Amino acid sequence: MxxxxxxxxxxxxxxxxxxxxxxxxxxxxxxxxxxxxxxxxxxxxxxxxxxxxxxxxxxxxxxxxxxxxxxxxxxxxxxxxxxxxxxxxxxxxxxxxxxxxxxxxxxxxxxxxxxxxxxxxxxxxxxxxxxxxxxxxxxxxxxxxxxxxxxxxxxxxxxxxxxxxxxxxxxxxxxxxxxxxxxxxxxxxxxQVYLYAAPNAKARWLIKRDRQLLSKNGYDVIAGDKLDVADIPRLKALYDLLYLEKHSRCNPWFTEAFFSQALLSGTLSIYALRHAATGRLDAVLGFYVKEGVMTTPVFGYDTSLPRELGLYRMLSAVLISLSEQNGWRLHESSGAPEFKRNRGAVPDIxxxxxxxxxxxxxxxxxxxxxxxxxxxxxxxxxxxxxx
Structure with missing residues (x-):
């Protein structure tokens, strides 16, 4: 800063x-x-x-x-x-x-x-x-x-x-x-990391289809000011399911204190996907922005739910929408290279x-x-x- x-x-x-x-x-x-x-x-x-x-x-x-x-x-x-x-x-x-x-x-x-x-x-x-x-x-x-x-x-x-x-x-x-x-x-x-760039026609079509999954599957996008401390254990669990259980224990083990600070102090901007029918939080992302560049150190979803539901696709669509609406350049970090390339991201070392x-x-x-x-x-x- x-x-x-x-x-x-x-x-x-x-x-x-x-x-x-x-x-x-x-x-x-x-x-x-x-x-x-x-x-x-x-x-x-x-x-x-x-x-x-x-x-x-x-x-x-x-x-x-x-x-x-x-x-x-x-x-x-x-x-x-x-x-x-x-x-x-x-x-x-x-x-x-x-x-x-x-x-x-x-x-x-x-x-x-x-x-x-x-x-x-x-x-x-x-x-x-x-x-x-x-x-x-x-x-x-x-x-x-x-x-x-x-x-x-x-x-x-x-x-x-x-x-x-x-x-x-x-x-x-x-x-x-x-x-x-x-x-x-x-x-x-x-x-190798990925930076979101101007998408071509195919990428725009894929992103549009990913966004449509939100309404199709009954999910609402919930901003951090609509979440409270009672949601913190679930937010942590969603991150853990993807980053620690599915990927690697070498990733950071963020604690409830980390999520509490992010949510209550705004050190990260937190968004979640809530299923309208059940009221359950099924996915979370947390990002920060520095001089027009945004990145997402918190990203997670309930991996026990069917892959066909498309929670990763929905979260990614929300992230891209936030970057476009605010004019931020999206740093998508590493991982899921084919998915990111197909949606307009370009690689860099x-x-x-x-x-x-x-x-x-x-x-x-x-x-x-x-x-x-x-x-x-x-x-x-x-x-x-x-x-």
């Missing part, structure tokens, strides 16, 4: 002991930021994301604030806070999508070997900047003039840590990528910027190997298999 103005130093790092000094602006955006960050600093990240253990900070660069996570090991953390989980544990789970047993076996063995190398190089000893512990971290368009100063400050505060920026996409974050490249970053691919030049070569070696392998092998595979 961006501040209005401040008399404080141009770069400063805050923790739970100094959080009262964070100069949140007296604006709606500033109040939302305070409602999000201050409870997390006070109570710890684990209260809100059960499979994340980390030290939380807030970094101020000029008039901008960035959440920061600091770790040493924590190899069991969700991938939103553990590079090892993202690049090794989760990657091995996803190999089945290649539908090529021999290649899956070879890559699995390769990942095991790289995993040993990465642990030996203490891969998870990282400072992650702009890490909101969500699947996708959005960035302000403007790169702060104090970026170099902030990086030097982080290196001094955490001299044995790699500095990491997740979720960088060339089509959205070119200025950040250029600035971080000048600072000596290497860019390690993380996944997401990267993590890794700053490790200040560390000994034994610490840099793992990232160097991962950089070369993913840029030379991983990205072509992601594009070929449309992962």
């Amino acid at each position: 961006r501040l209005e103005c401040s008399q404080a130093p141009m770069a400063e790092l805050y923790d739970c002991e100094t959080s009262h000094r964070i100069p949140f602006p007296d604006t709606s955006e500033g109040r939302r930021a305070a409602e999000l960050l201050l409870p997390w600093l006070e109570h710890s990240a684990t209260r809100y994301v059960a499979n994340v253990t980390t030290s939380l900070y807030v970094l101020r660069l000029g008039d901008m604030l960035f959440p920061v996570t600091v770790n040493v090991n924590e190899y069991e953390n969700s991938y939103v806070c553990s590079p090892f989980t993202h690049y090794i544990t989760y990657a091995k789970e996803e190999l089945y999508k290649l539908n090529h047993p021999l290649l899956e076996s070879l890559l699995g063995r390769l990942l095991d070997g790289i995993g040993c190398l990465l642990k030996a190089g203490r891969m998870n000893q990282t400072v992650q900047v702009n890490n909101g512990l969500l699947s996708t971290n959005l960035y302000l368009k403007q790169v702060p003039a104090q970026l170099s100063e902030g990086l030097r400050m982080l290196q001094a505060a955490f001299p044995g840590h790699t500095i990491l920026f997740r979720s960088l996409v060339p089509s959205l974050n070119a200025d950040w990528i250029d600035a971080l490249r000048l600072e000596g970053s290497r860019f390690v691919p993380s996944r 997401e990267y993590s910027a890794v700053l490790d030049a200040h560390l000994p070569w034994t610490r840099r070696l793992g990232w160097y190997v991962l950089d070369r392998l993913l840029n030379r092998i991983g990205v072509p595979l992601m594009r070929k298999w449309k992962l």
